[in-house]
Amino acid sequence: MTETVADQPQPATEDDRSTRAAVATMYRLTDGHRTSALVATALTLVASALGLAQPLVAKQVVDASGRGQVLGPLLLLLAALFVTEAATGAMGRFVLERMGERVVRQLRHSLVGRLLRLEMREYDKHRSADLISRVTTDTTLLREVVSQALVDLVTGTLVAAGAIVLMLWIDPLLLLLVAATVAVAAVIVISLLKGIRAASERMQTSIGAIAADLERALGALPMVRVHRAEDREAARIGECVESAYSAGVRTAKLASLMSPAVELAVQGSFLIVLVIGGLRVSTDANSLGDLVAFLLYASYLALPLSSVFRAVGLIQRGMGAYQRIGQALCLPAEPARTHMPAVRPRTRVLTRPAGPQEKPALALEDLTFGYDPDRPVLRGISFTAPHRSQTALVGRSGAGKSTVFALAARFYEPDGGLLLFDGRPATELSREECRSRIAIVDQNTHVVHGTLRANITYAQPHASEAEIERVVELAQLSDVAARLPGGLSGMLGERGGTLSGGERQRVALARALLARPSLLLLDEPTSHLDAVNETALTAVMRDAAQECAVLVIAHRLSTVQHADRIVVLDRGTAVACGPHEELLATSPVYRELAAGQILRPATTRSTGPHPTHAYRPLRPGR
Template identity: 80%
Template sequence: MTDTVVDQTQSAAEGDRSTRAAIATMYRLTTGHRASLTLATVLTLVGSALGLAQPLAAKQVVDASGRGQVLWPLLLLLAGLFVTEAATGAVGRFVLERMGEGIVRGLRHSLVGRLLRLEMREYDRLRSGDLISRVTTDTTLLREVVSQALVDLLTGALVAAGAIVLMAWIDPLLLLLIAATVATAAAIVASLLKGIRAASERMQTSVGAIAADLERALGALPMVRVHRTEDREAGRIGECVESAYSAGVRTAKLASVMSPAVELAVQGSFLIVLVIGGLRVNGHANSLGDLVAFLLYASYLVLPLSSVFRAVGLIQRGMGAYQRIEQALSLPAEPSQETPTVRARTREPARQTVSYEKPALALRDIGFGYDPSRPVLRGLSFTAPHRCQTALVGLSGAGKSTIFALISRFYEPDSGTLLFDGLPATELSRAACRGRIAVVDQNTHVVHGTLWDNITYAAPDATEAEVRRAVELAQLEGVVRRLPGGLSGMLGERGSRLSAGERQRVALARALLARPSILLLDEPTSHLDTLNETALTTVMKDVARECALLVIAHRLSTVQHADRIIVLDEGRAVACGRHEELLTSSPTYRELAAGQMLRPAATPPSPVTTARHPHSPL
């Protein structure tokens, strides 16, 4: 679906590269800001009109001087026109800049809201660094387009038209000669615009790739350092830098050809006015005042024409950034609104006392695959009762983490039904489903901020007593004492001041503080020493008295105290029971358990054990 949307967007972009279509697209971005756009345009036009009046005033000054008339009223008028033009132009520019910032603010809000709600399959396919660059780099370029190019294009064209009309009134012959020179420059500029846009699109894409690759390297910096791959990563990013450089150079090359063309047209126009106009004054075809006025209009024509050429080029560059933003906004996201039926069913549990007659969680004949042609879960069914500790065990690839992803509604099952307290998940909003659960992932997430910020992330209104209780349950008292500032101590980027085990306990405290009805623990003891593992086992028993506890486990010590154990094999539940029962009834579980029973904690595994059990058990 996403590929189709992106392909359609790209096809539309390829077939819609005309300057007129690009201008129309940029104009659509100003929706909601048309009043500011109109005001800025009017102010700019007023200022330009005042500017157009100045050469006429100067003509009167020159002619009055030749006739020996009083000059100071005309000089005051000329000064007044100049000051008023400057003030009007300044106000108009401020309105434009504010409008541009407002448009970019709206785009960034839309992008951030969209990117945070994309379907999880999109994050599997796309790179986060490139998505981030669309919020930052691309919108910044687009701000310059909408805050300058559109008005410059309109006012520049109108002012140029006004100047041309007045020049035609003063001397039509000189105007025709100038028009031929300008037309030549315009033809050159038009031939360069398509190349400028293509180069700009490639440069923006390369800049996005730089951000993505740099985010990739910095996110795994300890691994990069240990394996001494700094040069390799720098080389990978350097290729994107070189691509951006070559695209930027091409843009500069085309722009460097365009600028002299405009400059030659301007200089040629001045030479024509001076030479031909001077000859016509000597021949008494025109007065000296006419020549001065025409020359001023010719010089005044330079700025609007330059702004028109610049605006067209800038719009073509901005279209490259706009296409990337449009692609991001068209990516499929999780629904933000539910149907009336879903809203009604979502409110039911809030009004009623939770019934423990139905299981907190039930999976019925669930089938799912990240790639539909390669299923991960095949007809999986099991239940997780309230106030019960349920463990999921199986070899790597059996589907344990995928089950957690489905329970979290990151993905939807291809077949079967997922139920919360007997209610199908499809009749509940995703927010309602996620409001029932808390997750302690194996890849623990610690955000930049204080220990308090991280623990209260899911419950920002929690009291200090509640936070202290969560800290105690998660065995975080030592971390609180060690950190400068205690609960207010900063944890560093991604929790760099904490060990892996401490980060996991922070995640556990965060989950416990949310008081979920279903707590999902993904290998909760993987980073804990024996002492803390024993303490966590006690905590899990206490938690299981309050909610349904679903644990992915690879350690026998975690599994053997569970109320029920689900044995998974190739996406199916092949056995269910307690530890002692499964040892006698399930060959799969017995094999998994034997792998740890034969493996003393203080000694490395023997070659025989490793050969018999090549996969990590439980």
């Protein structure tokens, strides 16, 4: 379902603290579901009206019994009213619960879509598990508000008003005494609502922090175990648990203070009616039937009053969850995707040699960028990555190599300069258009829970079996597929836990090659490979460079020396560019990198036969 951000929850302000504003805010959540709300309200009111009619019939039964009249028809009418009330109330409750689920479904769709499209800078500021808790825990609390509190507030108020009118008709004096008791309880409840709201907000925030810290620890569990940090992590998470506990206890304390107030209104009213009403019957001021009817209305009044008090408290608690959801929905997001046809694997590639007039696949012109505006990472960097060639980026840690990849993927926007794809400024292309041209294999290889086939075809879910087999062979995954129960349909476990680091790297490489990108970005692709597989991967990279631009971040000479050009980065600028031998002769920075063993000397390489025969090169039509 399509909605604009304006239709979504917004961060709460101080004006939202009042109960009236909170009710109005929660009511806005039912936009688009008002018909269901009206039907549910109508059914609930009908059921309540049938309930209000029962004391009048009971009064007639008592009075008729005193006069010795036939009671059968009245008893049948009373039974029919009771059964009809129960059936109507059940229908109304079902409509309410279904409406609540629909509102939550709508919110969750909006939240999931928003969180998946947030600007990358926002993920640097917020913890992912806390954002996830807004989709789960907070929306569940809002479901209770929408499916119960709002209608209970309306119907409870109307039913209470109806009962009060009938009680006024039966005995105004008794009603005055009941009203005084209820007023005292109402003052107590209202004084507690603000504290319940604040405590609920703290509890929801603490629950989000628990999820975030636990995700942090579980995501690095091997490190935690090796460094014997289980107790420290448990203590860190325990602080959040204690905070949630304290907030929960405060909420419970305030809610427990509300319970006696509600009991005062209910039990106190009942006792007053019983005592004072009994005395009035003994003095013949009222009939026994009047007392029975008034007592029934007093007991009926207790339920709607309780539901009203409970609904107001739940609405105030729900405002805490609403505020967190509103904050998430207001976080800056990337522009919405355009409707583009599904991307299928390319079956044709360009084969003409790169000419002097062909624009490079990627070009950076005087590009500047910093994750923090006051601390630039790239300082006027310029270089190109031509089609059908391999370009290597080398430099010390922090020189800006991975940042170049992040900008090429449009995860961030440059602060200055130009980023061009095939000669077109990135600003003239949508992010989706830019990303459809590239594939990335980064250091943190992403393998998701699922089958080997699902991971390989993640970017190309409609790939043919021939294409899948091609990249499985190219990435040396045949042995992995043979080892897994089910082969390509074998499960890899959470984050690829059943694979080694090198195998995860090769899965990511197969995924990238299957997409047949125009620009292939490889971030230290050989970092997890042994010597044999490293040599094999080097051959794959050369083959891939025959049909697309390959831009690789490399620390190993085995990767660098086969590149058509090497770009040397130093402190966010490109200080040299050229082939390996030329840079050794002309670039002091490059020589220093090699001498410092950041680039390993070629003499350490195996001189065995080159296993290029194990690969089928990427050719047109494949």
